[in-house]
Amino acid sequence: xxxxxxxxxxxxxxxxxxxxxxxxxxxxxxxxxxxxxxxxxxxxxxxxxxxxxxxxxxxxxxxxxxxxxxxxxxxxxxxxxxxxxxxxxxxxxxxxxxxxxxxxxxxxxxxxxxxxxxxxxxxxxxxxxxxxxxxxxxxxxxxxxxxxxxxxxxxxxxxxxxxxxxxxxxxxxxxxxxxxxxxxxxxxxxxxxxxxxxxxxxxxxxxxxxxxxxxxxxxxxxxxxxxxxxxxxxxxxxxxxxxxxxxxxxxxxxxxxxxxxxxx
Amino acid sequence: xxxxxxxxxxxxxxxxxxxxxxxxxxxxxxxxxxxxxxxxxxxxxxxxxxxxxxxxxxxxxxxxxxxxxxxxxxxxxxxxxxxxxxxxxxxxxxxxxxxxxxxxxxxxxxxxxxxxxxxxxxxxxxxxxxxxxxxxxxxxxxxxxxxxxxxxxxxxxxxxxxxxxxxxxxxxxxxxxxxxxxxxxxxxxxxxxxxxxxxxxxxxxxxxxxxxxxxxxxxxxxxxxxxxxxxxxxxxxxxxxxxxxxxxxxxxxxxxxxxxxxxxxxxxxxxx
Numbered sequence: 001x002x003x004x005x006x007x008x009x010x011x012x013x014x015x016x017x018x019x020x021x022x023x024x025x026x027x028x029x030x031x032x033x034x035x036x037x038x039x040x041x042x043x044x045x046x047x048x049x050x051x052x053x054x055x056x057x058x059x060x061x062x063x064x065x066x067x068x069x070x071x072x073x074x075x076x077x078x079x080x081x082x083x084x085x086x087x088x089x090x091x092x093x094x095x096x097x098x099x100x101x102x103x104x105x106x107x108x109x110x111x112x113x114x115x116x117x118x119x120x121x122x123x124x125x126x127x128x129x130x131x132x133x134x135x136x137x138x139x140x141x142x143x144x145x146x147x148x149x150x151x152x153x154x155x156x157x158x159x160x161x162x163x164x165x166x167x168x169x170x171x172x173x174x175x176x177x178x179x180x181x182x183x184x185x186x187x188x189x190x191x192x193x194x195x196x197x198x199x200x201x202x203x204x205x206x207x208x209x210x211x212x213x214x215x216x217x218x219x220x221x222x223x224x225x226x227x228x229x230x231x232x233x234x235x236x237x238x239x240x241x242x243x244x245x246x247x248x249x250x251x252x253x254x255x256x257x258x259x260x261x262x263x264x
Numbered sequence: 265x266x267x268x269x270x271x272x273x274x275x276x277x278x279x280x281x282x283x284x285x286x287x288x289x290x291x292x293x294x295x296x297x298x299x300x301x302x303x304x305x306x307x308x309x310x311x312x313x314x315x316x317x318x319x320x321x322x323x324x325x326x327x328x329x330x331x332x333x334x335x336x337x338x339x340x341x342x343x344x345x346x347x348x349x350x351x352x353x354x355x356x357x358x359x360x361x362x363x364x365x366x367x368x369x370x371x372x373x374x375x376x377x378x379x380x381x382x383x384x385x386x387x388x389x390x391x392x393x394x395x396x397x398x399x400x401x402x403x404x405x406x407x408x409x410x411x412x413x414x415x416x417x418x419x420x421x422x423x424x425x426x427x428x429x430x431x432x433x434x435x436x437x438x439x440x441x442x443x444x445x446x447x448x449x450x451x452x453x454x455x456x457x458x459x460x461x462x463x464x465x466x467x468x469x470x471x472x473x474x475x476x477x478x479x480x481x482x483x484x485x486x487x488x489x490x491x492x493x494x495x496x497x498x499x500x501x502x503x504x505x506x507x508x509x510x511x512x513x514x515x516x517x518x519x520x521x522x523x524x525x526x527x528x529x530x531x532x533x534x535x536x
Contacts, residue, residue, distance in 0.1 A: 139368045156366060163365035167410065214361040221319055221356070222424060223349040224364075224380045 019059035019242055021144040024132055026246035031128035033250045037257040040113070040120045047120065050127050051075060060135045067134035074130055082119040089115030138162055152225070160215060164208045175200050266296035266462045267336035267351070267431040269316065274331035274342060276315060276486075278324055285311045287486045289331070293479060296459040300473035301466040303483035304507050309466035310357070312483070313434045316464065317354035318344035335432060350381060353425035354434040362421035363409040370412070371396065371405040374423045381428060395427050399453060415446025422453065433457065435465045439472045451476050470508055471516045482507060498525040 019027075034046050053060045054071055062068040090099065093111030100107055133141075142155050176196065179186045186196035269292070276286040286308045293299045301309045314320040315333065321343040329342040335352060338344075356362050367373040371392060378388035396402045399419055404412065409420060418438060425433065435454075439447055454476050457463055465473055473480070480497040482490035482504050489507070490500065498520065517529040 137368065139372065142366075159366045163410075211361060214356070214358060215364060217319060217323065218356050218362045219364050219366075220322075220347055221317060221349055221354050222364075222377045222380060223347065223428070224376070 020240060021136060021141060023240050023242040023246070024059060024136065026243045026250075028128045028132050030246045030250040030253075031124060033253050035121045035124040035128075037253050040117045043120045043124050047078075047124055047127060050124070050131055054131055054134070060131055062134045063137060071130055071134050074127065078119075078123040078127070082116065082123060085119040086112045086115035089118070156219075160212055164212070168204065168208075171204060172197065172200060175204075265431060266460060268295040268334075269293040269299075269432065269462060269464070270332075270334040271312075272332045272334070274315070274329070274333060276311060276320070276329040276343075277327060279326050280328055285486050286315070289486075289488055291481060291488060291491060293462060293464065295336075295462055297478040298454060298458060298463045298465065298473075298476050299479040299481060300470075300477035301464060301481050301483060302468065302470060302473070302504075302508060303489075304468065306485070307483040307507070308486035309483055310436055311486070313354055313436050313464065313466050315343060316348075316432070317352055317434055318346050318348040319354070321345050322347065348432075349425075350428035350430055352432040352434065353428060353430035355421050355425055355436060355438060357437045357440055359414070359417040359421040359440070362424065363417060364424075365410070368408060369406050370401065370409055370420050370423075373409050373420065374427050377424050377427050392427060395423055398456075399423055399426070400449070413446075414440075415442050415449065418442060418446065418450065419453065422450075426457075430461065432462045432464070435463065437467055438465060439467060439469055447472055468508065474516060474520070498528060501525075501528050502531060 031046060031050065035043060038046070054062070062071055087107060090107035090109075090112035091105060093114055094106075094108050095111065096109035098106045099109050099112055138159065142159050145155050145158075146152065176186045179196065184196075185192050187193060271289055271291045274286060274289045275284055277284055289308075289312070301312060303309055311320070314323075315329075316335065320327065322345070327343075332339055332341045333343065334340070335344075335348065363373055364376060367376050374392045374395065375388055378391060379385070383391070393402075396405055399422070401416075401419055401423060404416055404420065409417065412420060418440075422435075422438075438450055442450065451472070454463055454465070465477065467473055474494065478493065480490070480492060480494065481488055482497075484507055490497065490504065492500075517526060520526055520529060
């Protein structure tokens with residue numbers, strides 16, 4: 001029975017080998033600063049580093065199989081996105097020399113590089129968010145937000161929204177199965193799926209709003225106040241080497257960018 | 265400690281122009297007893313439960329009401345202005361909505377109630393452990409609420425309220441989507457609460473409450489058309505055949521052992 005305690009209040013405030021949430025958030029911040037201030041070649045290396053972290057660092061390992069699957073899928077889509085953006089920009093922005101030609105299409109240097117800059121930035125920003133949420137229990141994150149003084153109403157809305165988003169694919173699948181059972185070709189192809197999804201989504205979103213109201217009332221009936229903080233284990237005030245390392249690196253990247261801008 | 269409920273000449277409208285949802289209602293429910301509110305949809309069962317829970321006034325500012333509601337030693341004229349939890353707990357019709365979705369495990373979901381009430385965490389954990397054990401939910405403690413079956417979810421929903429040890433427990437159609445076994449388990453839970461808690465169950469299924477309720481109240485269009493014990497209800501069955509579903513009467517007939525009452529039910533059903 002006592003083992004429940006380990007699951008019941010998350011990892012906030014406990015001394016473990018894993019990074020605390022603020023450390024991970026500092027890392028995400030560092031990645032974001034890199035994404036905006038470093039050249040795309042360096043950011044490509046940062047992307048590689050983030051992928052390696054997801055595999056090797058215990059703190060950033062996905063918490064579930066689905067998180068791992070989403071991460072792998074995203075990496076695959078990111079490669080395609082980068083390639084497409086680089087090619088489209090290379091085709092449309094006709095500046096610099098021609099890097100290569102396919103049949104009668106010429107792809108220009110400036111366009112390709114611009115496409116790479118944009119796509120690498122998008123991928124890095126998204127990847128860092130995915131890395132954080134894929135490796136962090138949402139309840140732990142909510143508790144962290146509450147412990148740093150985030151309004152209870154905001155945290156509650158965030159959690160209810162995430163709960164709805166988590167349930168959404170399941171509900172869509174249920175509706176699709178029900179429609180298939182009466183002969184509607186909702187899974188017959190991409191077009192049918194898309195059309196069915198468009199029809200299903202608005203009522204689902206409306207019903208989720210109604211359900212949220214019911215949930216709100218049910219919470220109120222349990223004495224829950226959206227504008228009153230709940231009891232939290234305590235703020236994490238430990239000294240963290242990781243946080244200092246990440247913050248120092250982030251400041252270094254900013255100083256480098258300012259220096260380069262001044263020397264221009 | 266259980267509270268008695270006393271409703272005197274209580275009338276409620278959702279708006280000035282709206283029809284009476286509850287009309288000149290007078291009812292006394294002794295402390296520690298189980299009261300069954302029966303009747304068709306729109307009979308006023310849910311409205312009455314919401315009035316007793318205290319959520320009605322805060323959610324319907326334009327409502328008009330008169331009369332008095334007395335719960336324990338508190339008198340409200342006419343409505344409690346705020347939610348009365350933890351003194352009065354209400355489980356709503358949809359157990360899925362009752363479970364907040366703000367917590368990842370059943371244990372944490374139940375714990376949330378005590379966190380909200382400001383109970384020290386260690387004490388709260390012990391209370392939750394004890395309650396889950398007593399409700400036979402220990403094996404679900406680490407499960408995600410959204411993965412539970414209807415019956416399991418219903419019991420977890422009850423646990424989220426019972427953990428605060430309310431003096432009055434209001435249950436709105438607790439048998440929704442429950443199979444026979446789950447209904448049987450729920451009945452055992454309610455039986456165990458007798459004397460310690462005053463339980464009010466609103467249901468359209470007579471069969472579920474027949475074995476556990478001490479008092480039966482039949483509502484129709486916001487009015488009390490019957491109030492009495494099991495014996496008097498069964499004696500007047502024919503009067504309420506139009507208010508309760510027929511298939512339910514068949515189930516009730518199966519549940520009633522005493523031949524006199526069986527014959528009365530058979531008469532209602534037209535079985536000779």
